[in-house]
């Protein structure tokens with residue numbers, strides 16, 4: 001239309017009023033009418049009829065009711081009526097009952113951290129009055145009669161009227177979404193809202209076993225949920241979910257308070273081998289709040305898939321209790337999703353409890369174990385030329401590391417030393433394997449329940465980590481944003497208006513050390529596909545250090561050192577296994593290393609150095625020194641060092657091209673095959689290098705930084721040893737830009 005094309009101008013004028021076409025002024029901003037704001041907010045809290053039912057039932061529970069009954073008409077769109085026998089609402093509170101942000105459950109901010117009611121925002125009732133017609137009938141203790149009053153848009157429509165009432169409160173919501181036509185239309189077509197409400201009430205019923213629940217359609221004689229207060233939990237499950245569920249359940253229980261500060265209790269019921277279902281049912285309450293947790297659900301499904309021969313999905317009822325300050329309930333307006341401190345540890349413990357229960361009650365045990373082994377070996381043995389696997393949410397594609405293709409013999413070649421023994425796994429493969437190992441080795445731990453983490457030297461090491469923590473750096477670690485890698489060692493991070501360079505090697509070393517100490521004696525393992533002989537690993541490491549290779553005397557000496565160290569480590573194997581999850585078999589092969597951070601596998605090229613360091617650098621005489629030494633060796637091994645192959649995306653590319661040129665410039669006709677061979681090797685080397693660097697960068701962004709935010713306590717020394725370097729203040733940069 002700007003270029004005057006008649007077609008464009010015509011269509012524009014047809015669709016828009018002339019003023020808008022000609023005017024170049026931006027649209028005016030105006031304040032939304034308060035009732036519109038409230039209706040939008042209400043639409044978020046009450047998304048479907050089921051959200052209204054949940055809020056109303058939670059209010060009844062908060063009012064100490066012992067009996068709650070729900071009546072629903074047309075899936076809740078026509079009527080939702082919740083009646084309870086709770087403490088009722090005072091007459092003088094009725095005028096503000098349905099105003100936004102009026103609540104009896106919270107008076108100051110700090111109360112949020114010791115809250116044991118389900119509600120606290122004072123938004124639910126208010127929201128309902130903006131999207132439906134709400135009528136409240138209530139009576140408080142000692143009164144002769146009750147009151148009834150209706151609300152619209154947060155306010156009473158009339159003065160409360162005296163009326164006859166039975167103990168408690170009845171809240172009626174009629175014509176839900178009467179003023180939100182689009183939403184009403186989409187909901188009208190959905191027949192399953194009532195089914196969802198029944199499911200919700202079933203869940204409440206089995207958790208709150210001292211409250212009797214009923215739920216029925218308006219006019220129906222029979223209730224679709226009917227539970228009786230004060231029966232046992234299993235009885236409630238039977239009456240709500242049926243005999244076929246209840247008879248196939250096993251009780252599970254955990255009470256945990258370990259040295260790392262992970263405190264929680266869990267009790268519940270999980271289905272056994274005989275239970276058959278296509279869909280998982282997870283009824284989860286955290287601190288008595290009905291919530292969803294997809295990572296826990298997935299974790300439990302994995303246990304069932306790995307343990308049971310039949311592909312049945314589990315039924316799980318689980319109640320988890322945590323210190324209130326460990327749960328953040330404030331993250332979602334409907335309080336449905338919660339975030340927990342120590343979530344990954346909690347999930348691992350739950351997995352292992354369920355797995356051990358399943359195995360103990362499982363008759364065909366050998367069969368299952370075989371199956372689990374099978375899963376593992378197929379995962380490990382997956383060929384290297386797997387297709388590139390896409391990662392979720394637009395992350396960079398990660399190439400599957402090249403494996404087992406060759407054993408490198410060129411000593412100037414710094415990589416691939418272990419390809420003969422170890423096959424590094426792709427992120428997703430190793431994740432699956434580690435999950436299975438999580439299951440397996442935690443069962444092993446449970447079979448030998450020694451309260452090893454109480455050893456006072458470990459407590460001391462934890463206390464040292466805590467006491468040397470630098471509060472300023474801690475704030476930076478917790479609240480900074482990862483920008484990208486500035487070079488091979490330093491990452492650029494933004495903290496408020498400042499840019500810092502952060503040394504990822506130092507930081508990851510410290511993080512891995514601290515995690516090793518925290519997980520002391522509670523490690524899950526990464527199984528090596530082929531056990532690696534310690535003596536050869538040590539020899540490799542010694543050769544790597546050697547400045548004068550080929551000296552026979554020195555070689556003998558190296559062999560001696562390797563033998564002695566192997567013997568030493570074999571002697572210490574029981575301790576290494578029990579406390580650090582490092583498995584050395586009786587033939588002196590390294591066969592398992594610990595998982596220090598979930599979803600992270602260390603660079604296997606560093607195993608020789610690690611083993612040498614265990615043998616040489618650890619003081620095995622003093623308990624505390626010894627633990628610290630082993631943890632430091634693990635920390636150094638697992639740290640995110642730059643890969644040994646030079647970075648091909650920088651100057652390092654010369655390393656690959658130079659070699660290639662040398663190879664092809666030899667114009668010896670007889671060596672044509674060799675040249676070709678060499679070229680293939682160089683190409684492989686280059687793609688190995690690309691993989692290794694890409695994987696490291698991925699781990700830095702997606703594993704290291706998120707984990708540091710959760711776990712790292714940066715020691716004071718990091719403030720002065722160059723781990724953090726401030727490079728710029730954005731305010732100053734902005735000022736400079738302004739002047740430009």
Ligand code: ADP
Nearest residue numbers: 059063088103104119120121122123124125169
């Ligand atoms: P919240 O539950 O977040 O406090 P609501 O809007 O759900 O906010 O409820 C507002 C207040 O109304 C509650 O704090 C409570 O004092 C009162 N209330 C609501 N429902 C009931 C009920 N069934 N019995 C007694 N009091 C109730």
Ligand code: MG
Nearest residue numbers: 055059119124
């Ligand atoms: Mg509420």
